[in-house]
Amino acid sequence: MAIAGVFLFGILGALVYIALRFRSRDGMAEPRPIYGNLRLEAWWTAIPLALLVVVFVVMVGAVRDETSIASNALEITLVGHQWWWEFRYPDNAIAANELHVPVGRQVRLNLLSADVVHNFWVPELAGKEQMIPGQNNVWTFTAEKAGTYDGACSEFCGAQHGWMRLTVIADAPADFARWLAAQKQAPVNISSSTAPLQLYATNACGGCHTIQGVSDGKVAPDLTHVGSRTTIGAGVLTNTPENMVRWMKDPQAIKPGSLMPNFHFSDEQARQMAAFLEGLK
Amino acid sequence: MAAAAGTLSPPLVQSRPRLLDWVMTVDHKRIGIMYIGTSTFFFIVGGIESLLIRAQLATPENTLLSPEAYNQVFTLHGVTMIFFVVMPWLFGFANFLLPLMIGARDVAYPRLNAFSYWMLPAAGAFLYYSLLGGGAPAAGWYAYAPLTEHAFAPDNGVSYYALALILSGIGTIATSINFLVTVIYHRAPGMTFNRLPVFVWMMVVTSILSLVALPTLTGDLVMLLVDRLFNGHFFDPGGGGVPIMWQHIFWVFGHPEVYIMALPAFGFISEIVPVFSRKPIFGYSFIVGSGVAIGFLSFGVWAHHMFTAGLSPLQDLVFSASSMAIAIPTGVKIFTWLATAWGGAIRFRTPMLFAFGFIAMFLIGGLSGVTLAVVPIDWQLNGSYYMVAHFHYVLFGGTAFAIFAAWYYWFPKMSGRMMDERLGKAHFWTLLIGFNLTFFPMHLLGIQGMPRRVYTYPAGLGWDNANLLATLGAVIMGISVLLFIANVLRSMRSGRPAGDNPWDAWTLEWATPSPPPPYNFAVIPTATSRRPLWDVAHPEDPDWRHEHEL
Numbered sequence: 001m002a003i004a005g006v007f008l009f010g011i012l013g014a015l016v017y018i019a020l021r022f023r024s025r026d027g028m029a030e031p032r033p034i035y036g037n038l039r040l041e042a043w044w045t046a047i048p049l050a051l052l053v054v055v056f057v058v059m060v061g062a063v064r065d066e067t068s069i070a071s072n073a074l075e076i077t078l079v080g081h082q083w084w085w086e087f088r089y090p091d092n093a094i095a096a097n098e099l100h101v102p103v104g105r106q107v108r109l110n111l112l113s114a115d116v117v118h119n120f121w122v123p124e125l126a127g128k129e130q131m132i133p134g135q136n137n138v139w140t141f142t143a144e145k146a147g148t149y150d151g152a153c154s155e156f157c158g159a160q161h162g163w164m165r166l167t168v169i170a171d172a173p174a175d176f177a178r179w180l181a182a183q184k185q186a187p188v189n190i191s192s193s194t195a196p197l198q199l200y201a202t203n204a205c206g207g208c209h210t211i212q213g214v215s216d217g218k219v220a221p222d223l224t225h226v227g228s229r230t231t232i233g234a235g236v237l238t239n240t241p242e243n244m245v246r247w248m249k250d251p252q253a254i255k256p257g258s259l260m261p262n263f264h265f266s267d268e269q270a271r272q273m274a275a276f277l278e279g280l281k
Numbered sequence: 282m283a284a285a286a287g288t289l290s291p292p293l294v295q296s297r298p299r300l301l302d303w304v305m306t307v308d309h310k311r312i313g314i315m316y317i318g319t320s321t322f323f324f325i326v327g328g329i330e331s332l333l334i335r336a337q338l339a340t341p342e343n344t345l346l347s348p349e350a351y352n353q354v355f356t357l358h359g360v361t362m363i364f365f366v367v368m369p370w371l372f373g374f375a376n377f378l379l380p381l382m383i384g385a386r387d388v389a390y391p392r393l394n395a396f397s398y399w400m401l402p403a404a405g406a407f408l409y410y411s412l413l414g415g416g417a418p419a420a421g422w423y424a425y426a427p428l429t430e431h432a433f434a435p436d437n438g439v440s441y442y443a444l445a446l447i448l449s450g451i452g453t454i455a456t457s458i459n460f461l462v463t464v465i466y467h468r469a470p471g472m473t474f475n476r477l478p479v480f481v482w483m484m485v486v487t488s489i490l491s492l493v494a495l496p497t498l499t500g501d502l503v504m505l506l507v508d509r510l511f512n513g514h515f516f517d518p519g520g521g522g523v524p525i526m527w528q529h530i531f532w533v534f535g536h537p538e539v540y541i542m543a544l545p546a547f548g549f550i551s552e553i554v555p556v557f558s559r560k561p562i563f564g565y566s567f568i569v570g571s572g573v574a575i576g577f578l579s580f581g582v583w584a585h586h587m588f589t590a591g592l593s594p595l596q597d598l599v600f601s602a603s604s605m606a607i608a609i610p611t612g613v614k615i616f617t618w619l620a621t622a623w624g625g626a627i628r629f630r631t632p633m634l635f636a637f638g639f640i641a642m643f644l645i646g647g648l649s650g651v652t653l654a655v656v657p658i659d660w661q662l663n664g665s666y667y668m669v670a671h672f673h674y675v676l677f678g679g680t681a682f683a684i685f686a687a688w689y690y691w692f693p694k695m696s697g698r699m700m701d702e703r704l705g706k707a708h709f710w711t712l713l714i715g716f717n718l719t720f721f722p723m724h725l726l727g728i729q730g731m732p733r734r735v736y737t738y739p740a741g742l743g744w745d746n747a748n749l750l751a752t753l754g755a756v757i758m759g760i761s762v763l764l765f766i767a768n769v770l771r772s773m774r775s776g777r778p779a780g781d782n783p784w785d786a787w788t789l790e791w792a793t794p795s796p797p798p799p800y801n802f803a804v805i806p807t808a809t810s811r812r813p814l815w816d817v818a819h820p821e822d823p824d825w826r827h828e829h830e831l
Contacts, residue, residue, distance in 0.1 A: 159419075
């Protein structure tokens with residue numbers, strides 16, 4: 001980058017200098033023709049070549065570092081879907097759109113796709129790699145600092161490519177372990193509200209969604225702990241009770257083309273469903 | 282056509298109605314002008330599409346365009362600009378210029394040439410008919426499978442896309458054969474390969490690239506059509522197909538394609554910079570040789586588009602090395618243009634302004650390209666707005682600026698009239714400012730994490746100002762293009778008569794009236810050197826004496 005900058009400003013400077021210095025003036029004769037200079041040509045071939053060789057050698061080291069896999073790496077399988085993310089942790093813990101990772105431990109991702117080519121990109125943390133159906137790409141990164149990192153799909157994947165965003169949450173190892181254990185549990189308050197569960201059943205929500213102990217659909221995001229996530233619809237809404245009501249009322253108005261249909265819930269039904277989902281912590 | 286009244290009798294075509302005259306013409310000059318006119322029409326269409334894109338992205342979470350509409354618009358914008366603007370614009374200029382520059386009366390196969398041209402409007406009609414026939418393609422110009430498979434793109438848009446590009450590819454292939462045969466067999470006496478104008482050399486390399494690249498694309502598209510229309514499984518993993526194969530084959534076409542769109546532009550600049558610096562090109566054999574080197578290397582760099590596709594680190598590094606290598610001949614060209622201007626008596630008429638603009642903008646695009654050839658940087662910035670900035674600096678700041686330079690430079694030859702300098706300078710400065718306002722901030726957006734091809738973006742990520750600035754720049758560019766069109770229309774009617782050689786230039790197209798008669802030259806000229814008209818004006822120090830000096 002620095003080398004590129006030197007070339008950029010050096011050559012732009014030369015261009016401006018030439019434009020000012022060698023302007024034609026009135027009565028100027030034809031300048032002396034110069035047909036070339038072998039030595040100059042050799043220099044401006046050799047110098048960039050030498051610089052690029054240096055860049056290349058440095059890069060070989062960087063590529064080796066970035067592609068080495070630690071023996072204690074945490075293995076997570078990512079599946080890209082139109083237009084959301086599925087995360088499969090060891091021991092069948094499943095999450096969606098919010099990737100929790102422990103600080104200081106390398107993460108080894110198996111990148112898969114359920115439909116078209118997606119691309120996992122978390123700019124401040126992980127670089128990017130394509131997720132190609134029928135192919136298992138491997139990608140690694142290590143979060144050095146606790147925090148929340150924005151990410152997005154960066155390969156065009158259809159109508160809602162724009163709202164295929166994800167959040168990576170890097171936790172201290174103990175917090176991460178607690179979170180992971182919680183993901184394996186069924187939600188605590190599942191039996192307390194029967195009306196929304198009937199709605200869930202009569203609208204066949206469970207055909208696509210999983211709620212542990214209730215349904216095991218695999219097409220759409222796992223909802224077992226949906227109430228604890230920060231966003232709805234892979235980033236399109238912040239997860240608040242009001243937004244969940246809006247999402248229940250008409251997801252197609254918020255994320256047109258999404259595979260979540262509009263169930264035409266009444267206001268009352270939408271509120272009930274939203275309250276139920278928000279309770280799934 | 283007053284100039285036709287010479288010793289030869291006017292050709293028979295003159296008696297037909299004027300429109301029919303154009304439709305039925307096999308004259309390379311008229312075909313070239315029709316290519317240029319058609320490309321200009323599509324440039325306006327593609328430009329309107331780009332304004333729609335920038336209008337949608339001006340503010341976060343804007344709802345001006347639906348996601349489907351946005352995705353169709355950006356796909357049409359890319360396909361239009363590449364296949365219906367940049368390529369035919371360049372091939373149009375080549376059509377007009379190439380026979381004149383080598384002292385020929387026409388291309389080798391004039392009827393084939395007319396056929397090639399007519400493939401272009403036919404292909405454009407296919408592409409845009411998709412809007413009526415169930416929706417335009419919405420998978421991006423490189424249309425990664427399996428998003429293009431029937432299951433994910435059930436509308437006919439992608440099929441129209443494939444058919445349109447197959448048709449336009451047929452035209453390009455035929456034209457490339459035509460150019461090659463013309464240069465090999467129809468050079469004037471004395472016009473050795475060592476004396477070919479640099480632009481002609483660049484068209485030779487471009488034609489060879491096209492002959493390999495376009496059939497590759499056609500093969501890819503035919504496989505896609507088999508998948509879509511006959512339930513094939515080339516790219517469908519469910520049926521045993523391999524999606525990444527599309528990427529490989531597409532970029533085997535796609536990277537030579539980048540140079541098909543760049544080498545003719547290098548040719549324009551290599552003609553214009555010497556004439557306005559009043560010096561011969563510095564190091565002819567290096568500028569030609571670097572073009573040939575770029576042509577060869579361009580077949581070995583395709584996987585740099587795929588550093589994030591899960592190739593092995595070794596494959597990534599090999600393609601990174603070849604991509605860096607291609608920067609070296611490209612750098613030689615930039616240094617050579619600077620050395621040509623160095624010590625000259627530079628006349629900053631509009632063509633030269635655009636040529637200098639080209640060098641500066643292409644330099645930025647070329648250097649950002651080298652950064653993307655560094656694998657770990659690409660792992661970060663591929664598919665982001667940095668990429669959008671990079672290729673617009675290459676294709677708009679680069680090639681389109683070169684095309685405008687060519688336009689101002691050769692318009693007098695084509696029409697017999699000069700273009701207006703004041704409007705031309707206004708066009709240049711507004712375009713330079715608008716272009717940089719639009720695309721420079723996109724580097725930063727990419728580094729900040731904005732992916733390309735998103736129909737909207739969330740507020741609060743720090744992307745709002747740069748996007749608004751980009752939209753403002755796009756509006757300025759729109760105004761600039763209006764100035765250009767006004768200039769063309771006005772100059773066609775009432776521009777100052779140009780005369781044979783208004784720029785005091787040296788290549789053979791300036792040795793015949795403007796516009797040239799249908800037969801180009803009353804007497805086939807002789808090329809005494811690389812600059813035959815210099816030799817005529819300077820018998821005391823002719824160029825052929827210096828031919829051994831590079």
